[in-house]
Amino acid sequence: MNVYEMAMTLTSDDAKDWIYKGEGGANLVLGYCGSSPFLVGKVLRVHKVLRGEARSVIECKRLFSDCEQLVWGDIPQLVKSTSKEIAEQVFAVQVMGRLLDSKHIDGGVPIFVTKEFLELVEKNVHTQRPPCRLHATEVDLLSHSALLMSDHSVFSSGSLKDNVCVAVEIKPKCGFLPSSKFIAKQNAVKKSVTRFRMHQLLKFHQGEISQPSEYNPLDLFSGSREQINQAIAALFSTPYNNFRIFLNGTLIFGNLDGADSSKNTVYSANQSGEIAASIEDQIKVLIQGECGLRLASFIELVSEAIFRSGVLDRLLAVQKLDVFDIEGTIHVYYNLISEPCMVCKNLGDSESVQKYYWLHTLSFEESLKIVRDFLIAATAKDCSLMISFRPQQKSDSSHDFIHLESSKQTFDYKAYFIDLDIKPLDKMVHYYKLDQNIVSFYTQCGIQVNNDTATESL
Numbered sequence: 397m398n399v400y401e402m403a404m405t406l407t408s409d410d411a412k413d414w415i416y417k418g419e420g421g422a423n424l425v426l427g428y429c430g431s432s433p434f435l436v437g438k439v440l441r442v443h444k445v446l447r448g449e450a451r452s453v454i455e456c457k458r459l460f461s462d463c464e465q466l467v468w469g470d471i472p473q474l475v476k477s478t479s480k481e482i483a484e485q486v487f488a489v490q491v492m493g494r495l496l497d498s499k500h501i502d503g504g505v506p507i508f509v510t511k512e513f514l515e516l517v518e519k520n521v522h523t524q525r526p527p528c529r530l531h532a533t534e535v536d537l538l539s540h541s542a543l544l545m546s547d548h549s550v551f552s553s554g555s556l557k558d559n560v561c562v563a564v565e566i567k568p569k570c571g572f573l574p575s576s577k578f579i580a581k582q583n584a585v586k587k588s589v590t591r592f593r594m595h596q597l598l599k600f601h602q603g604e605i606s607q608p609s610e611y612n613p614l615d616l617f618s619g620s621r622e623q624i625n626q627a628i629a630a631l632f633s634t635p636y637n638n639f640r641i642f643l644n645g646t647l648i649f650g651n652l653d654g655a656d657s658s659k660n661t662v663y664s665a666n667q668s669g670e671i672a673a674s675i676e677d678q679i680k681v682l683i684q685g686e687c688g689l690r691l692a693s694f695i696e697l698v699s700e701a702i703f704r705s706g707v708l709d710r711l712l713a714v715q716k717l718d719v720f721d722i723e724g725t726i727h728v729y730y731n732l733i734s735e736p737c738m739v740c741k742n743l744g745d746s747e748s749v750q751k752y753y754w755l756h757t758l759s760f761e762e763s764l765k766i767v768r769d770f771l772i773a774a775t776a777k778d779c780s781l782m783i784s785f786r787p788q789q790k791s792d793s794s795h796d797f798i799h800l801e802s803s804k805q806t807f808d809y810k811a812y813f814i815d816l817d818i819k820p821l822d823k824m825v826h827y828y829k830l831d832q833n834i835v836s837f838y839t840q841c842g843i844q845v846n847n848d849t850a851t852e853s854l
């Protein structure tokens with residue numbers, strides 16, 4: 397059955413029931429505030445386009461290029477998708493769901509939306525959109541559909557009234573150090589300093605953030621309770637677009653936009669104290685205990701959920717499908733598009749030429765697999781994890797749960813990945829250039845590198 401057949405159409409009359417929830421670079425996310433039982437506890441993910449991007453270009457653009465049809469050819473439903481929303485749903489469920497465990501995936505349901513609905517919604521949320529996002533992007537009024545998903549910032553999407561829920565959203569980014577032999581000698585630092593750390597320093601230099609994040613993805617993915625705890629504590633200090641907390645679906649910590657303002661979210665000692673006190677106060681509906689201890693208990697709860705669920709172990713395994721690193725995969729990409737390799741063209745020494753030559757001898761089938769795995773890994777490096785908690789309800793013990801000794805309470809929890817979008821093949825050159833910029837900035841700055849907690853002299 398076509399997914400649209402069981403769905404519905406949102407028209408101008410429905411627009412008033414959809415409120416601003418958040419947005420990233422590519423999508424605007426709306427929360428439902430109406431009373432339709434089918435929609436309570438749902439969010440709507442609406443596509444955006446770059447402001448001013450020629451409509452005719454978008455209209456003509458096919459969903460998948462010829463080469464992408466080959467890359468994803470063994471998932472017929474994906475390449476035959478008739479809308480971006482269907483492609484997103486199929487990719488999330490059939491590709492990412494199989495790798496990450498379908499229990500943590502919500503593909504959503506594509507539903508029809510009229511142009512008038514999109515226009516009205518865009519107008520209604522206008523004042524809440526962060527200026528930088530508003531300036532750069534607008535709702536794609538030519539979309540005929542949007543993705544309806546469960547709101548993972550609440551525990552149970554059916555009835556919001558019945559219980560208290562605190563949820564965290566974490567964008568963990570890449571959790572391992574690459575070891576590919578195709579990493580050039582001058583870029584060897586990539587094997588000892590995380591991409592996240594180096595990118596933070598570049599963003600700081602470019603004025604995008606006011607201080608590099610204290611968060612270290614290696615801690616979060618370490619599998620050690622103590623290090624996971626450290627990672628969560630660091631996310632509290634510098635949340636940027638990597639960390640948010642919601643109370644009953646409303647943001648209480650971090651920023652909605654995931655863009656400039658959140659990238660500038662650095663708290664002074666005073667502010668940190670005030671914010672910690674405010675969070676302490678707000679989470680008392682979930683966590684019992686003395687004031688001053690509840691936040692630490694909450695961090696312990698989040699860490700324990702990550703530790704016990706193993707959800708990041710799976711994510712890490714998917715990220716590691718990027719075996720060759722972009723420095724190897726970029727050559728293979730040129731095999732696929734049947735164009736002369738722009739990287740080999742600029743190689744100086746014959747040793748490197750020989751090293752990369754091997755990649756150009758791979759068969760088309762082998763090249764397809766390498767690039768495909770790289771793109772899947774790219775999605776896994778950019779997705780977010782939402783974990784929602786509620787006090788355990790005796791009547792319903794079917795959920796995963798955690799007993800927290802510090803507050804002597806038991807909590808149900810659920811973990812879902814969001815933003816499992818397919819990455820376009822034509823982003824490969826961008827990936828290569830950005831990687832080279834990140835690493836060359838780091839090395840040129842004369843940073844003393846011994847390990848990931850290197851002494852930096854910026």
Ligand SMILES: O=P(O)(O)O[C@@H]1[C@@H](OP(=O)(O)O)[C@H](OP(=O)(O)O)[C@H](O)[C@H](OP(=O)(O)O)[C@H]1OP(=O)(O)O
Pocket residue numbers: 420421422595637654655774777778817819823830
């Ligand atoms: O390249 P990165 O690591 O900066 O990741 C981009 C993200 O930046 P950030 O996490 O802030 O560093 C970026 O996030 P922001 O827009 O900066 O919040 C997007 O997630 C982007 O993906 P897409 O182009 O929307 O599909 C992301 O692009 P991809 O690399 O995942 O394609």
Ligand SMILES: Nc1ncnc2c1ncn2[C@@H]1O[C@H](COP(=O)(O)OP(=O)(O)OP(=O)(O)O)[C@@H](O)[C@H]1O
Pocket residue numbers: 417418419420421422423424425439441545546547548549565640654778780814815817
């Ligand atoms: N199913 C959901 N439940 C609750 N909140 C959600 C859900 N999906 C998205 N959100 C909120 O909306 C924000 C933007 O969503 P999303 O990350 O999907 O946008 P995007 O444009 O694809 O992001 P990116 O810039 O990373 O590509 C998220 O950070 C999250 O706070």
Ligand SMILES: [Zn+2]
Pocket residue numbers: 726727730737738739740741752756
């Ligand atoms: Zn090459």
